[in-house]
């Protein structure tokens with residue numbers, strides 16, 4: 001836990017009665033969830049349970065069929081993803097989302113520039129440029145890619161590219177970070193490396209991640225939600241979720257076995 005939880009504090013994220021249908025099929029079937037500021041929260045569940053859809057509802061990529069999403073108390077209804085992003089929520093994608101021909105530095109700088117919008121005037125360009133460069137170098141330091149600064153991003157190893165993607169996600173200074181399967185396709189050592197990185201870059205921030213690797217989930221999350229067929233069947237601390245018979249039956253028994 002990054003910050004003390006208080007029952008009276010406005011949650012970083014609050015989902016109420018959230019539903020989403022595609023055609024006649026209801027994929028998200030009434031989700032209620034509060035995630036406190038500073039919490040590291042993992043969403044787990046079987047393939048096709050609706051985890052990516054839930055992500056897309058939170059980030060404004062999909063409009064809910066009904067229900068609300070609140071970010072720090074503000075209802076996000078009708079907002080475009082970029083507006084939600086500028087309110088302090090930033091997400092990564094499952095598919096690597098970097099510009100391979102641009103340098104590592106330029107990738108981060110570009111994302112900083114984008115997140116700041118166009119609120120600076122032309123006359124501020126020089127100082128803005130210095131600020132951006134310093135900001136991008138700070139991010140590179142945080143994600144341990146300073147030594148790779150001037151290489152085209154496309155030549156980085158897979159794990160380094162995922163680290164860069166995390167850098168791009170946090171670059172705008174968002175305080176709610178959403179990561180979609182950050183360790184997918186990684187070896188054990190690459191996974192350990194990315195987990196440490198996530199821990200470092202989410203200090204004093206709220207994290208929501210979808211992740212299939214139960215070692216990562218149980219090692220990192222303060223609380224876990226289990227999504228099955230579009231419904232959250234349990235939310236709680238890792239030890240409580242692990243011991244929950246409903247979760248064991250619906251998902252965790254099989255998922256934990258698959259780990260071994």
Ligand SMILES: Nc1ncnc2c1ncn2[C@@H]1O[C@H](COP(=O)(O)OP(=O)(O)OP(=O)(O)O)[C@@H](O)[C@H]1O
Nearest residue numbers: 022023027045046047048049050051052053054210
């Ligand atoms: N845009 C869409 N149109 C129609 N159906 C969709 C759309 N997006 C997702 N679905 C369906 O919704 C269901 C849930 O998909 P989703 O990708 O959210 O699951 P998931 O839990 O993220 O799965 P995985 O762990 O495999 O990534 C699937 O049956 C999928 O086919």
